[in-house]
Amino acid sequence: MFENITDNYKFNFLTRKSVISNLLKNYNFISYGIIGKSLCNRPIEYLSIGNKNNCNLWVSAHHGSEYITSMIVLNFLDNICEKIKQNQKLYGIDLKEQFNKQGLVIVPCLNHDGVEIQLMGPNSAGKYSNLVSKIISENHAEIWQANARGVDLNHNYNAGWEKLHILEQKNNITGPSYKRYGGTHFHSEPETISLVNFCEKNNFNSATAFHSQGEEIYWDYGKNTPKISRNIANILAISSKYTINSPEQLATGGGFKDWFITRFKKPGFTIEVGLGKNPLPITNFENIYTKIEPMLYINSIYDFN
Ligand SMILES: [Zn+2]
Secondary structure, three states, X not given: OOOOOOOOOOOOHHHHHHHHHHHHHHOOOOEEEEEEEOOOOOEEEEEEEOOOOOEEEEEEOOXXXXXXXXXXXXXXXXXXXHHHHOOOEEOOEEHHHHHHHOEXXXXXXXXXXXXXXXXXXXXXXXXXHHHHHHHHHHHOOOOOOOOOOOOOHHHOOOOOHHHHHHHHHHOOOOOOOOOOOOOOXXXXXXXXXXXXXXXXXXXXXXXXXXXXXXXXXXXXXXXXOOOHHHHHHHHHHHHXXXXXXXXXXXXXXXXXXXXXXXXXOOOEEEEEEOOOOOOOOHHHHHHHHHHHHHHHHHHHHOOOO
């Protein structure tokens, strides 16, 4: 799907828009919608295939510098849709039948503004441009994880937020930053609220958030973690040769998977794709994708009920 990938290839908002419109053109069975808008008014889209009442959720690019995760889920969607269109089976499973039983919903880019800042610079942050410029120059920041007003979306969820907030302050993160500032209160950001509301409205069987990097799978958060989660994480790890891990202190709580597990008592995962320094070079895309494609297939067709 992604051709002519060079160091200069930019998976920015316009590129994503054209990739999504091509998918909708090629596969008329994909449903499309918008779950909300970013701070800078960019629409946060979702794409779905199959059963809408019984489905799993994937979310990419909570963090601006991790836009490669958007490429991964969209490329996967293209591949799986092509197989469905051609009536192909996978591991002996009839895909059309499978997705009619249990669908897949993908939010390919939750943090459009953060990705735009990472790829196109502070000017893409509209009225937040000055704030973004100031944060970048004061911190000599080379990456941008946060949204346009310096809130790290994956620190902004209602799951141990207060504890995380205290930890942030101890680590001198007391206000808008390029990473790891969880906001003035949980669910303070439009991107977070959009995803929370989307989950509240849809009864998802599981949720997987894609991040980079580390080749790691996280599956547990507190007492609401279902027993089945560990087994699924094992299967995902075996299929990708990724390792199962527990988060370091400042990555504990406040995250989307943490909130999903706490709120719904259903499986929630974070998958850290690739190895290296963020943003991962786009020329690594094919290697990263090829290594995890079997895991993506398994995660998409696994019966979480
Ligand atoms: Zn991340």
